[in-house]
Every structure is written in C-alpha cells, then in structure tokens.
Amino acid sequence: KGTxxxxxFWTEFSFDGDSHISxxxxxxxxxxxxxxxxxxxKQAVKLMRHGRPVGPDSKISIATHFIPEVxxxxxxVK
Numbered sequence: 001k002g003t004x005x006x007x008x009f010w011t012e013f014s015f016d017g018d019s020h021i022s023x024x025x026x027x028x029x030x031x032x033x034x035x036x037x038x039x040x041x042k043q044a045v046k047l048m049r050h051g052r053p054v055g056p057d058s059k060i061s062i063a064t065h066f067i068p069e070v071x072x073x074x075x076x077v078k
Contacts, residue, residue, distance in 0.1 A: 003051040007060065007077050009044040046077045 010024025023041035030036070037043065061078040 001053070001055045004048060004054045004058070004060070005051050006045060006047040007062070008046075009073075009075060010038075010041070044073065044075050046075065 008024070010022065012024065013021040015021075023038055024043055026036040026038055061076075063076040065074045066072075067074070
C-alpha cells in the first residue's frame, strides 16, 4: 500500500550483457533515497494533481505515441 504521486518515463538501451545506456536515473539502487537523474537527457514526468492510494492490485493505463519526424513521444496516463 502507498500513494501514487506521479509516473516517470525514460529510455534504457541494452546492447549486450555488458553495454548499457540509461537516459534516466543514474544509479540502479535508489529505493528509499533521493533519485539522481541524468540532467542532459529527456525524461517524461506526469505528476498527479492529488495523490492516489495504491495497493498490490492497483493498475494504471498508459498509452504512447511516437512522432518519428521529431523523435518525440506523447504519453497519456489514466
């Protein structure tokens, strides 16, 4: 149980078992700590107007649309 305050999207590329690039969080183990972000990459953030109670069976609906002409995505979160 907890409260959902927002949703964050970023890109991660895995080229093989040893090559990995993340355009989001800088450290893999950030649970319970302040998250450190890559300030020079694009991320998408959706903050909820009001926190929503969540539990193990909670679900959110996410739709994405890629715009190849400009290399951008749009996101809809419900």
